[in-house]
Each structure stands twice: as C-alpha cells, then as structure tokens.
Amino acid sequence: MDVTSIIDPLNEPQRKAVTASSKPMLIIAGAGSGKTRVLTHRIAWLIKIENLSPHNLMAVTFTNKAAKEMKDRIENLLEIPVNNLWIGTFHGIAHRFLRRHAENVNLDKNFQIIDSDDQLRIIKRLMKNLNIDTDQFAPKELQYFINKKKDEGLRPNEIDGKNDSELTQQIAFYRSYQDICDKGSLVDFAELLLRTHELLAHNPDLLSHYQRKFKHLLIDEFQDTNVIQYAFMRLLVGQQGLPFVVGDDDQSIYRWRGAKMEHIDQYQKDYPNTEIVKLEQNYRSTANILNAANAVINNNEIRMPKELWTEDSSGELIKIFSAFNEREEAAFIMGKIEDWVNDGNKRSEIALIYRSNAQSRVLEEALINKSVPYKIYGGLRFFERLEIKDALAYLRLVYFQNDDASFERIVNKPTRGIGAKGLDTIRNIAKDKQTSLWEAANDICKADKTGKSYSKLSAFISLINKMKRETDTLEISEKIDHIINLSGLVELYEKEKGEKGYTRIENLSELVSAAKGFEGDEDMSILDSFLAHAALEAGDEQANEWEDCVQLMTMHSAKGLEYPLVFMCGMEDGLFPHQRSMANPKNLEEERRLCYVGITRAKKLLYLTYAEQRRLHGIDNFSPSSRFLDEIPKELTDEIRSNYQKTTYITQNAKNYKSRFTSEAPFQLGQRVLHKKFGEGTIMTYEGESAHARVQVNFDNFGSKWLVVSYANLDLI
DNA sequence: CACGCGCGATTTTTT
DNA sequence: ATCGCGCGTG
Numbered sequence: 001m002d003v004t005s006i007i008d009p010l011n012e013p014q015r016k017a018v019t020a021s022s023k024p025m026l027i028i029a030g031a032g033s034g035k036t037r038v039l040t041h042r043i044a045w046l047i048k049i050e051n052l053s054p055h056n057l058m059a060v061t062f063t064n065k066a067a068k069e070m071k072d073r074i075e076n077l078l079e080i081p082v083n084n085l086w087i088g089t090f091h092g093i094a095h096r097f098l099r100r101h102a103e104n105v106n107l108d109k110n111f112q113i114i115d116s117d118d119q120l121r122i123i124k125r126l127m128k129n130l131n132i133d134t135d136q137f138a139p140k141e142l143q144y145f146i147n148k149k150k151d152e153g154l155r156p157n158e159i160d161g162k163n164d165s166e167l168t169q170q171i172a173f174y175r176s177y178q179d180i181c182d183k184g185s186l187v188d189f190a191e192l193l194l195r196t197h198e199l200l201a202h203n204p205d206l207l208s209h210y211q212r213k214f215k216h217l218l219i220d221e222f223q224d225t226n227v228i229q230y231a232f233m234r235l236l237v238g239q240q241g242l243p244f245v246v247g248d249d250d251q252s253i254y255r256w257r258g259a260k261m262e263h264i265d266q267y268q269k270d271y272p273n274t275e276i277v278k279l280e281q282n283y284r285s286t287a288n289i290l291n292a293a294n295a296v297i298n299n300n301e302i303r304m305p306k307e308l309w310t311e312d313s314s315g316e317l318i319k320i321f322s323a324f325n326e327r328e329e330a331a332f333i334m335g336k337i338e339d340w341v342n343d344g345n346k347r348s349e350i351a352l353i354y355r356s357n358a359q360s361r362v363l364e365e366a367l368i369n370k371s372v373p374y375k376i377y378g379g380l381r382f383f384e385r386l387e388i389k390d391a392l393a394y395l396r397l398v399y400f401q402n403d404d405a406s407f408e409r410i411v412n413k414p415t416r417g418i419g420a421k422g423l424d425t426i427r428n429i430a431k432d433k434q435t436s437l438w439e440a441a442n443d444i445c446k447a448d449k450t451g452k453s454y455s456k457l458s459a460f461i462s463l464i465n466k467m468k469r470e471t472d473t474l475e476i477s478e479k480i481d482h483i484i485n486l487s488g489l490v491e492l493y494e495k496e497k498g499e500k501g502y503t504r505i506e507n508l509s510e511l512v513s514a515a516k517g518f519e520g521d522e523d524m525s526i527l528d529s530f531l532a533h534a535a536l537e538a539g540d541e542q543a544n545e546w547e548d549c550v551q552l553m554t555m556h557s558a559k560g561l562e563y564p565l566v567f568m569c570g571m572e573d574g575l576f577p578h579q580r581s582m583a584n585p586k587n588l589e590e591e592r593r594l595c596y597v598g599i600t601r602a603k604k605l606l607y608l609t610y611a612e613q614r615r616l617h618g619i620d621n622f623s624p625s626s627r628f629l630d631e632i633p634k635e636l637t638d639e640i641r642s643n644y645q646k647t648t649y650i651t652q653n654a655k656n657y658k659s660r661f662t663s664e665a666p667f668q669l670g671q672r673v674l675h676k677k678f679g680e681g682t683i684m685t686y687e688g689e690s691a692h693a694r695v696q697v698n699f700d701n702f703g704s705k706w707l708v709v710s711y712a713n714l715d716l717i
Numbered sequence: 718c719a720c721g722c723g724c725g726a727t728t729t730t731t732t
Numbered sequence: 733a734t735c736g737c738g739c740g741t742g
Binding site for chain 2: 089095381412415419420421581
C-alpha cells in the first residue's frame with residue numbers, strides 16, 4: 001500500500017494529525033470534521049507506513065458500536081483483517097486485562113460482571129441486611145455514591161469521612177458492598193476500571209510490559225473520559241508512550257455521569273510537548289446550520305476558542321415552528337415527513353430528536369396513526385430486559401453456583417413455593433456458614449428431609465442439577481435453549497396479559513440465536529465470554545435496518561450520527577434546557593452543548609419546534625420557547641406560522657381554563673404577574689384547586705418558583 | 718405465599 | 733399518565 005491512499009482524502013489539519021510523529025497529540029475535532037476518518041487513517045498510517053505491528057497499539061472508543069465501526073473501517077482501509085487488535089471501550093479493554101491477570105488482583109478466574117441492575121439489587125438486599133432505612137438513603141443514592149467514588153479511583157479507606165456521619169455511613173456501606181462483590185467474585189462496571197488500574201499500578205513488571213507493548217494509545221471522545229479512565233491512560237502511556245487523543249469540548253455532554261472535559265486541559269499540562277491540531281472544517285452541514293450551531297455554542301464561557309466553517313452553500317433557512325400543544329407539534333412534523341417522502345426521499349434520512357424520552361410517546365402515536373414506520377433508539381437494551389436477565393440468571397446459576405444474585409433472582413421464578421420466608425432461612429444459613437446461597441440450600445436439604453420446605457427446595461436443586469447434567473456438553477446456544485425450556489419461564493410469560501408476554505418469549509428465542517453465532521474471546525471460555533458480552537454490550541438490534549424507518553432518539557443518543565432532515569422537538573425552556581439544569585451555570589452550559597450537538601446532526605434541513613402547552617406526567621405545562629432559539633441569529637431562521645388549527649385549539653384551551661380556574665384563582669396560564677420579592681414573571685403551571693391551588697411562576701430574574709396562590713399576593717400585569 | 722392496590726418518582730446513558 | 737416497587741390483605 002502506498003502513502004497516497006491514506007493521505008490523499010485528507011485536508012491539511014487532518015493530514016497533520018494522521019502523520020504526526022513522536023509527540024503526544026491532541027486533536028480537537030469539531031462536529032462533522034472527519035474525526036473517525038482521522039483515527040482510522042492514523043492507525044492505517046502507523047501500521048502501513050511506520051510498520052507498527054497491530055498488536056502494539058490500543059484504541060479506545062466510547063461505545064462498543066464505535067469500536068466495531070472503527071475496526072471495520074480499518075480493515076477496509078488496510079484490506080486485510082486485523083485480528084487481535086486492541087480496539088474497544090475502556091470497560092471492554094479493562095475486562096480483557098482482568099481475565100488475563102485475575103490472580104494478580106485477587107480475583108477468581110471465573111469472576112462475573114454485573115450490570116447496574118444487578119448492582120442495585122445487591123445494594124437493596126444489603127441495605128435490608130444492615131437495617132439501613134431507605135428513608136435515610138435511597139438505594140439509588142448509595143449506588144450513585146459507590147460508582148462515583150470508584151470512578152474517581154477511590155476505595156473506602158481513601159475517602160475522608162470528615163466527621164460527617166452521613167458520609168461515614170456511606171463509606172461503611174461502600175465497604176460492605178465491596179465485601180459482597182469480592183466474596184461472590186462479582187465485578188461491577190466501575191470496578192472493572194478501578195481493578196485494572198490497581199493491577200497495573202501494583203505490578204511494575206506487568207505495567208512495563210504493557211507500556212512497551214502499547215506504544216501507541218489512541219483515545220476517542222476524550223472529552224468524556226472520567227478520572228479513573230484518565231488515570232489508566234496516564235499509567236499505560238508512562239514515560240515513552242505516545243498518546244493520541246481526539247475530542248471536542250463542545251460536545252461534552254456526560255458531565256452528569258463523571259466525564260471531565262477538563263481532561264483536555266489536564267492533558268496539555270501532563271504532556272507539555274503536546275501538539276494540538278484543530279479540525280474545524282465541517283463536511284456535514286449547510287452553512288446556515290453550521291452558523292446557527294456556532295452562534296449557540298459561542299454563548300458558553302468555558303470552551304476552547306474555535307469556529308467551524310464549511311465550503312457548502314447557505315442552504316435552506318432553519319425552520320422554527322411554534323405549536324399550541326405537543327399534539328399539534330407532532331401533527332406538523334408528520335406533515336413535513338410526508339412532504340419529504342413525497343419528494344422521493346427516504347424516511348431513514350429523517351431524525352426526530354428530543355431532550356427526554358417521555359417526549360417520544362406523542363410522536364410515536366402520531367407516526368402509528370399515519371402508518372409511518374419508525375425506529376426508536378435507546379430505551380431498554382436487549383440484554384437488560386427482564387426475560388433475558390432471568391434466562392441468563394439460570395445459565396449463571398447452573399454454571400457458577402455461587403452466584404447469589406442469580407440464585408435470588410430465579411429461585412422462585414416461576415413461583416415454586418420458595419418465598420420470602422424460605423429464602424430468609426437460606427440466607428441466614430449462608431450467612432452463618434459463610435457459604436453461598438446454593439450451598440446453604442443444599443445443606444438444608446441434606447440436613448432435614450422431613451421439613452415442609454424440603455420438597456420444594458429439593459425440587460429446585462434437582463432442576464438446576466438436571467440443567468447442568470443435560471447441557472454440560474452442549475454448544476452455548478443449545479445450553480441456553482435447553483435451560484430456558486426446563487426453567488418454566490416461557491409458561492410464566494405466557495400468562496402475562498397483552499402482547500408483553502409474547503414479546504418476552506420472542507426475545508428468549510432471540511437470545512438463543514444471539515448465542516448461536518457467538519465467537520468467544522481468546523482469553524476466556526466461551527461461556528464467560530458470552531456472559532461478559534451480555535453485560536458489556538447493549539446488544540444492538542440490527543433487525544430493522546432493512547426497513548426504511550424514521551429515526552427517533554434523544555439528543556444524547558444522537559451524538560455521532562447525522563441526517564439530512566432533523567427535527568429538534570420540544571424546544572421549550574424547562575424541557576430544553578431542562579428545568580433541573582437551568583439554575584446552575586455549568587449545567588446550563590452542558591445543555592447548550594447538547595443543543596449544539598443536536599443542531600450539528602442536520603445536514604440539509606433543520607426544524608426546531610416547540611409547543612406552548614405540553615402535557616407531561618399528566619399535567620399541563622406552559623413554557624416559553626427555549627432560550628437557545630433566541631441565540632440563533634434571526635437571519636438564519638424562518639418562523640413558520642401555525643395554520644387554521646389555531647382557532648380550534650384556542651377555543652379548546654379557553655374551555656380548559658374556565659373549568660380549571662375558579663373565581664378564587666383568577667389566573668390564567670401564561671399570565672404575567674408581579675411579586676413583591678421576585679418581580680415579574682409568567683405563570684407556567686398550576687396544581688390543585690381553590691385555596692390549595694399552587695402555581696409555578698417563571699420569574700424573569702429568579703427562575704421558576706412554586707407559590708401557593710392564597711399567600712403569594714400576586715398582582716396581574 | 719400470592720396477588721393486588723396505592724404511593725412516589727419521573728433528564729440525559731454506557732459500560 | 734405511567735410504571736415499578738413495597739407493603740398489606742386474602
């Protein structure tokens with residue numbers, strides 16, 4: 001292969017990045033600036049031109065999907081399959097390290113990965129055992145605490161309790177939780193990273209081995225790395241390594257789960273001879289769209305100065321549509337979708353993106369109504385579905401009998417007479433003898449063959465043993481198939497009303513097919529490998545790919561994707577930016593970045609829509625249009641007037657107002673009011689009747705407040 | 718022990 | 733509006 005095929009398709013800055021030598025690199029890649037291209041060509045360059053062996057580099061991506069895509073593109077570029085290439089997510093790579101060197105960090109070779117759902121179950125269980133009041137700590141709070149500390153690289157004894165009793169309790173809980181995991185050889189997501197970091201930090205020989213091996217470390221979506229991931233990079237790069245990181249501070253949208261875009265600055269401090277390359281030419285959007293995005297993001301205080309540009313023409317103006325309510329918003333979008341398709345375009349070129357999942361409902365209903373095929377991204381992932389987790393719990397218990405979490409999950413599912421009380425007995429025995437629940441159950445059966453629960457428990461034990469016996473020599477997919485058949489799960493789901501049960505059973509057979517073509521990883525057994533796969537990978541549904549569908553997704557899941565026609569729906573203050581992010585400037589800036597991400601998804605045509613009235617969680621909300629709309633220069637936009645439907649809706653609304661607002665609360669939603677302390681504001685939402693009525697007022701200078709009408713002394717303006 | 722009602726919460730998502 | 737979970741009852 002010659003240099004030209006790698007270099008020719010690149011612009012100047014891209015080329016600079018791809019051909020860089022012997023320097024830590026920082027690539028700031030704006031939206032649509034060819035980031036993935038740079039990464040893949042960089043890898044091709046290293047292998048083909050610098051003759052680097054493929055196993056001397058590591059490439060880290062944010063999602064499994066991105067990893068797969070990168071691998072494919074590299075293989076395409078090099079025209080040879082690249083096996084044993086270390087490309088994956090931080091978690092996937094950490095997992096690989098741990099399987100290889102489990103014994104170095106006191107892990108059982110057969111350790112199992114637990115997902116957040118499993119983790120939460122364990123936490124709830126433990127809270128009960130320790131008599132921790134759920135009023136004092138919500139299980140999710142403790143889960144969040146533990147994961148946060150792990151993401152920061154902290155073990156319980158590294159956290160300072162500061163005489164803070166609440167904090168001290170949380171630390172103690174973290175310690176107990178970890179104890180449970182260690183005893184059961186369970187590793188949660190954050191633990192994968194933390195353990196791997198410790199593995200390398202505490203084993204100098206191993207570390208230097210891997211430092212020599214991975215001379216080149218490439219990291220994508222660098223702005224979204226958390227503390228432990230950054231530390232992992234630092235460790236692996238060592239003194240001689242050459243890190244090559246690619247990111248965009250403007251697209252950092254995961255601060256709320258520990259991502260630190262500050263790592264971009266930190267990196268430059270830690271590697272003083274860093275060469276920075278900025279990719280600012282955008283190949284995706286029209287100039288109007290790009291300029292709108294630039295204008296919005298320019299309102300952020302904290303960002304690296306840069307401005308995307310394009311050679312593309314201005315294109316269409318950005319359309320802004322104000323609807324009366326969410327249904328009219330949806331109806332408007334349906335009309336535009338129809339136009340698009342009638343013009344001979346594909347539905348799959350259309351994306352409907354929104355801030356929160358709850359918004360998808362109305363859109364879905366409208367799409368169904370018009371018989372428009374659509375696909376929703378996100379929502380619950382395949383391997384997270386209840387029926388899949390149930391089936392896998394059987395599989396796990398059959399082959400890893402000390403897996404207490406799985407035992408608890410399925411011991412009475414379907415119900416077989418081993419309820420809370422029976423389970424308690426088992427738990428107590430397990431606790432006393434320091435054994436697993438499985439062993440405790442076996443002990444009970446051996447000890448007393450006359451007890452009431454004996455027959456039930458022993459039937460369960462026989463079932464699991466039978467599963468083991470009959471599937472031991474089978475292929476993984478046959479194992480799963482047979483275990484499902486013996487479990488009674490199918491019969492259980494059949495009883496569920498509606499289509500739900502039917503779907504569940506379908507999913508079970510899909511699980512079997514998923515296992516059929518599954519190829520394991522070299523470092524572990526196929527069973528371990530499959531279970532790890534189930535925990536670490538979402539299980540992308542590629543099913544509907546052939547069908548021409550409108551795409552629905554949140555703005556978060558839209559990152560990295562692009563569509564000719566994009567609708568950003570629900571552009572209302574309170575929804576986007578989200579209410580919970582409006583008060584804190586840093587959070588507001590993150591919302592603005594999210595808006596920037598949204599806008600830059602569009603290639604040709606962008607619609608921004610909002611509703612004056614929106615029913616959310618059963619109550620009507622009246623919000624002003626999103627402040628982000630005001631940040632787009634007027635000359636780039638085209639405000640579309642609503643049509644005849646206006647009158648219909650106004651009468652409808654007037655009726656609602658009348659019936660809801662009695663003479664005692666002479667306010668209307670949208671009414672401007674004056675408050676002694678907070679000044680002027682607009683009534684957004686109401687709740688309750690007459691004397692108990694409360695209103696939510698969005699004050700111009702104080703944000704939104706809930707006030708009881710009878711005390712608030714609001715003056716009408 | 719199983720089932721059913723009621724209460725509370727309900728941004729964003731990967732791994 | 734809806735869904736899941738926890739507690740109380742049959």
